[in-house]
Amino acid sequence: MTVDVAESPDVLVVGGGLVGTAVAYGLAREGAKVTVLDEGDGGFRASRGNFGLVWVQGKGYGLSPYARWTRSSADRWPALAAALLEDTGIDVALRQPGGFHICFSDEELAERNKRLGILKAELGGDYPYQLLDAKELRERLPAIGPEVIGASYTPMDGHVNPLKLLRALHDAMQRRGVTLVGNSQIGRIAPEEGGFAAHGRNGVWRAPRIVLAAGLGNSSLAPQVGLHAPVKPNRGQILVSERVAPFLHHPTINVRQTDEGSVQLGDSMEEVGFNDFTTTDVLSKIARRGVRAFPFLKDVRLVRMWAALRVYSPDSFPIYEQSSQYPGAFVVTCHSGVTLAAAHALRIAPWVVGGAIPDELGAFPGGRFLSPAKILSHA
Structure with missing residues (x-):
C-alpha cells in the first residue's frame, strides 16, 4: 500500500x-x-x-566545455569544503597541491603532452601543466620507482576523503x-x-x-x-593498504595516500554489466602497477578491496x-x-x-x- x-x-x-x-x-x-x-x-x-580525486588534468579531451566545467568545480571546491565544515564540523580533508599522471613509456608521455597541449589551446592558454622526466619527477616524488620514465603535472588537481x-x-x-x-x-x-x-x-x-x-x-x-x-555501468575496483608513514603528498591518477595514512590503488575500467564483484585478475594488475610506481608498496599489507559501478554515458x-x-x-x-x-x-x-x-x-x-x-x- x-x-x-x-x-x-x-x-x-x-x-x-x-x-x-x-x-x-x-x-x-x-x-x-x-x-x-x-x-x-x-x-x-x-x-x-x-577514488576521492578532485581531478582536472586531461578531462574534456574531445569536448572542451567539460574541461571548463571541471575546472570551474575544482576552483569552487575550497568554498564547498569551508561551507561543509561550518555547517557540520566535518573536515572532508580537501587538499589541492596539484597531481601527477605517472607514465611508464615514452609513448604514454607523448600522449599526455598531446592531450594537455590540445586542452591548453582550446582553453585559451589558461591550462597550466608540466611534463617531467624521471629525474625531475624523482625530485618531487622521492619514492617513485625506476620503471617510471616521467609524468605530467598540473597544479589544478587534488583529492578529498570521499x-x-x-x-x-x-x-x-x-x-x-x-x-x-x-x-x-x-x-x-x-x-x-x-x-x-x-x-x-x-x-x-x-x-x-x-x-x-x-x-x-x-x-x-x-x-x-x-x-x-x-x-550504463562501468566497474572500477580499488585496493586499500594499511596505514603507512606519509610518503605521497600529491595525488596521482592511480595511487594516492589518504588523510588517514592508508594508500588507495585503483583505476580499472571494466564493461561487465551490473556485476559489482571484485576479481583477483584485475586487482592483481592494479597492485602491480602500484608497485611499479612506488616499489616500497610491495611490503605493505592490503586490508580492503571493493568494486563499484560508475555511471557512464555513451x-x-x-x-x-x-x-x-x-x-x-x-x-x-x-x-x-x-x-x-x-x-x-x-x-x-x-x-x-x-x-x-x-x-x-x-x-x-x-x-x-x-x-x-x-x-x-x-x-
Whole structure:
C-alpha cells in the first residue's frame, strides 16, 4: 500500500549519493524546501567506490566545455569544503597541491603532452601543466620507482576523503532542513498539473520541480519526463593498504595516500554489466602497477578491496538538461561525483531554482545521443 505524502516540498531530488546530496545541499542553501528520495543500501551506489580525486588534468579531451566545467568545480571546491565544515564540523580533508599522471613509456608521455597541449589551446592558454622526466619527477616524488620514465603535472588537481564528503553532505543538507527518505526506490514519475508525482515503494511524493540524480536509475526514469539519459555501468575496483608513514603528498591518477595514512590503488575500467564483484585478475594488475610506481608498496599489507559501478554515458561525458516537454524536470548524471560536487552544489542548484543555466551545460544534453528523428519525437 502506498501513502500519499501531503506536504509538498519545492524540489524532489531522486538519489541520495554524492550527486543528489550535493545538489540537495546547494538547493537548501538557495532557500528551497527539498526532499531527497534515496533507494537505500540495496542500490548500486557509485558513491561507495569513489577514488576521492578532485581531478582536472586531461578531462574534456574531445569536448572542451567539460574541461571548463571541471575546472570551474575544482576552483569552487575550497568554498564547498569551508561551507561543509561550518555547517557540520566535518573536515572532508580537501587538499589541492596539484597531481601527477605517472607514465611508464615514452609513448604514454607523448600522449599526455598531446592531450594537455590540445586542452591548453582550446582553453585559451589558461591550462597550466608540466611534463617531467624521471629525474625531475624523482625530485618531487622521492619514492617513485625506476620503471617510471616521467609524468605530467598540473597544479589544478587534488583529492578529498570521499566517505567524509558523503557523510558531510548528508549531515549538512539535513541541518539545512532537507528531508531524507530512505528505502524509497522510485519506479515511476508522473507529470501532473503543478509539478510531478514520484511513486516509490512506500509512498508518493509531489513537488513542482524534480531532479533526477539516481545514477544508473536515470536511464529508466528520464524518459518518463521527456528526458534521455542512456547511462550504463562501468566497474572500477580499488585496493586499500594499511596505514603507512606519509610518503605521497600529491595525488596521482592511480595511487594516492589518504588523510588517514592508508594508500588507495585503483583505476580499472571494466564493461561487465551490473556485476559489482571484485576479481583477483584485475586487482592483481592494479597492485602491480602500484608497485611499479612506488616499489616500497610491495611490503605493505592490503586490508580492503571493493568494486563499484560508475555511471557512464555513451561518450563518457555528463548529462545535464531540463525537460522541454515537462519544464521543472531536470536530469543530472555524471561519473565524477567528487570532482563535480562543488559545481553541483554551487552552480547546478541555482539553475534548478530558476537561475540562468551555466554556460558550459549547453554541451551536455541527453538529446545528443538521439537520432534526428527521435529528437523530433522528443520535442
